[in-house]
Amino acid sequence: MTTPAERRAEQRENQKYFSGKVSELSRYIGFGLVAAAFSLLSKSTDFTNNLIDGTDTLLIWTALIGCGVVLLDYVQMFSGWRAATNSAENTQGQYIQTKSAKNWRCVQEACFIIKQLAAILGSGLLVYSLLCNL
Numbered sequence: 001m002t003t004p005a006e007r008r009a010e011q012r013e014n015q016k017y018f019s020g021k022v023s024e025l026s027r028y029i030g031f032g033l034v035a036a037a038f039s040l041l042s043k044s045t046d047f048t049n050n051l052i053d054g055t056d057t058l059l060i061w062t063a064l065i066g067c068g069v070v071l072l073d074y075v076q077m078f079s080g081w082r083a084a085t086n087s088a089e090n091t092q093g094q095y096i097q098t099k100s101a102k103n104w105r106c107v108q109e110a111c112f113i114i115k116q117l118a119a120i121l122g123s124g125l126l127v128y129s130l131l132c133n134l
Contacts, residue, residue: 017085022111026074027073033066033122040129051133058129065122069115079104 002010037059043049083104089098097105 018051019112023073023076024114026069026115028118029123030069030115031072033069033119033126034063036126037063037066047133055129055133058125058132062122062126062129063117065125069118069122072111072115072118076115077109079108079111083108 040048040051041056041059041063043051083097083101086101086104087095090096090098090101
C-alpha cells in the first residue's frame with residue numbers, strides 16, 4: 001500500500017512527464033504549421049494552384065501562429081531557466097524562490113498555456129483553410 005506522499009510524488013512525476021511531452025509536441029506543431037503553410041503557399045501542385053481566394057491569407061496567419069508557438073516555447077524555456085537561476089543564486093534566502101523568480105515562473109506558466117492554445121488555433125486554422133478548398 002502506498003502512502004499519500006508516495007502517491008503525490010508519483011502524480012508529480014506524471015505531471016512533469018506529460019507537461020514535457022505537451023510542450024515538446026506543441027513545439028513540433030508550431031514548426032509543422034509553418035512548414036505546411038509555406039509548402040501550400042508555394043503553389044507547387046495542382047491542388048495548391050487552385051486554392052480559393054482568401055486561402056493565402058489564412059495560410060499566412062497559420063504560419064504566423066506557428067512562429068508564435070515557437071517563440072512562446074522559447075520564452076517559456078528562458079523564463080524557467082531564469083526562475084531556476086534566480087533561486088539557485090539566492091544564497092542568503094537558502095535558495096528559495098525570490099520574488100523575481102516567482103515572476104519568471106508566472107511568465108513560464110502563462111507561455112505554456114498560451115502556447116497550447118495557439119497550437120490548437122493554428123491547427124484548426126490550417127484544417128479550416130484546407131476544408132474550404134475541397
